Amino acid sequence: MHLAILITYIFLLLIIFCYSLVQLNLLYNYVKWNKLKSASPQLFNFENLDEIPLVSIQLPIYNEKYVAKRLIQQICKLEYPTEKLEIQVLDDSTDASAEVNRSYVEAFQQKGIDISYIHRENRNGFKAGALKEGLAAAKGEFIAIFDADFLPKKDWLHKTIPYFKDEKIGVVQTRWGHLNKEHSLITKVQAFALDFHFVLEQVGRSFGNHFINFNGTAGVWRKSCILDAGNWQGDTLTEDLDLSYRAQLKGWKFKYLLDVETPAELPIVISAARSQQFRWNKGAAENFQKNYFTLVNQPHLNWSNKIHAFFHLLNSSLFAVVLALAILSIPVLYIKDQFPEWDWLFYIMAFLGLSTFIFIIAYGFTYRKMEGKKASFWKFIGLFLSFFSIAMGMSVNNTKAVLEGHLGKKSSFVRTPKFNSVQKKKINAKAFSKASFSWEYILEFLLVFYFIFGIYSAFKLNDFGLLPFHLMLLFGFGFISYKSLFSKS
Structure with a gap:
């Protein structure tokens, strides 16, 4: 023994x-x-409007009472041609925040921003299910994703989208920053x-x-890469890691940008x-x-x-x-x-x-x-x-x-x-x-x-x-x- x-x-x-x-x-x-x-x-030339691709931004949220408004406001401030940008608020909320979030979206719609509110009656597939449903309606060739606690800087799309000039790149991932790092141990x-x-x-x-992984947020996918890899699947709790491996098994390349920071809130x-x-x-x-x-x-x-x-x-x-x-x-x-x-x-x-x-x-x-x-x-x-x-x-x-x-x-x-x-x-x-x-x-x-x-x-x-x-x-x-x-x- x-x-x-x-x-x-x-x-x-x-x-x-x-x-x-x-x-x-x-x-x-x-x-x-x-x-x-x-x-x-290779980079897209953003001085040429014809080279700027159409981007859809997905915001998957669920009962985010404190941060949903902050997120939507920040995303609507991103610098990108309005005719080339679509925003989807994918709200699976089951509490009172759902109607509040809808009102936020309607307010920005009245300002001429292409933003839509998608609310599911169930949470089938959880976050993966919400992303998949949004993808079916997304107009963009590229899909940026931000969780509720992330606040990308105004030039974020200008620092990430140009890398997709290389047609082999399926994902561009940025580094997470920390909004409340000093809050506690x-x-x-x-x-x-x-x-x-x-x-x-x-x-x-x-x-x-x-093989590396998309981190679930603060990154961009090529829509054709998602579909080629089998789309979002909700049979694991880390749908991001799952799709990352399936995409790389299909031969897609990932671009990681260490110097592009996307601030987020840590659990307290x-x-x-x-x-x-x-x-x-x-x-x-x-x-x-x-x-x-x-x-x-x-x-x-x-x-x-x-x-x-x-x-x-x-x-x-x-x-x-x-x-x-x-x-x-x-x-x-x-x-x-x-x-x-x-x-x-x-x-x-x-x-x-x-x-x-x-x-x-x-x-x-x-x-x-x-x-x-x-x-x-x-x-x-x-x-x-x-x-x-x-x-x-x-x-x-x-x-x-x-x-x-x-x-x-x-x-x-x-x-x-x-x-x-x-x-x-x-x-x-x-x-x-x-x-x-x-x-x-x-x-x-x-x-x-x-x-x-x-x-x-x-x-x-x-x-x-x-x-x-x-x-x-x-x-x-x-x-x-x-x-x-x-x-x-």
Whole structure:
């Protein structure tokens, strides 16, 4: 039994180590991209009206009491020839905001803006269903999509649409910005994680010619690409990732624009962050089951593409690995004390622990890119430790999501509530954070005491190798438990 625990623990560490090597490769790609001058791409000439294509903008919203008006107003301010622009408000709302949103649309219609209001009687297919229904009526050759919490700048279309001059490009994706990054520790660590994805991962995959993903919003699709790839499908919770892979399997190229930022609002309450994480992680697992085995059997894709796609689609499954490592870490501490003759196994564990330093280096590059001259080493270390601690604290929530995704259990698309938190007026976020109490909360609370015992064990056994790990786990589960059980903000 003791040996089985150690072998399992080493195997889990090996998975994390392999994932870190993939991230190191993405870092290499990013550094290489950063040093090379990219060739001038083909671009539409926007000085020639005949070259400016017709664009449809889709705004999928659902019960967005606080941010729908802000979104519609911002989109109607975009700089683009009015005769070349169509706006669709795809409103699946079931509350009083539906009629309010309709009135906003009618007001802009009276100003001569080509904007329509589409309200479905059901939520079949959730967001994917709304986008598909809107697409059937869309006049544009290109389809831009913005979720309710995004505020693109006025020249956004001028910075994205010209790249479609290259007929092989099916998607142009921009980087997310953060309107309320400094709101709380929750928003700071979310921004830290998203910046890593949008700076290192998206650039690294794009430069390495690996599969990347449309991020559900703040991007543009070529309409013919959507249709060629099989249109929007609502059988996974991440319809964006699904269509991205199906489009790239058809040979379409994605263009990622790191330097075009589209600001958005981060979730400010823990229930919202939990539901968003649950949806993203379950959707990734569903997409692995749906698309990876098709991808791996494509003879024209090299093994590098297949390995990167494997870890891309399974990155959410690492939460299950982390949770298992955390739980096994305390028994490992006692086995190490009882069986000193197995020291060679613990040397292997120590070597595989180098993955932590790879993550620090990779996240450090992202942090420095985003902060520029404001970058502080100690602030970075604080953010890194906070992010990883809270991410580990979310591992119960996310492991449940991953298991449901791999096992094929279906669930509803739960929207992430937005509160327009960038305004100074007070928002009653509690009224919109309706996360029901569940067994996960109890398990997370019990794990707080479990890792207190792990810290006690370090002093009892005079072995402090895992003490930093257990301190981070204590903080992570303690933070998530407190916010979930006792705090609503």
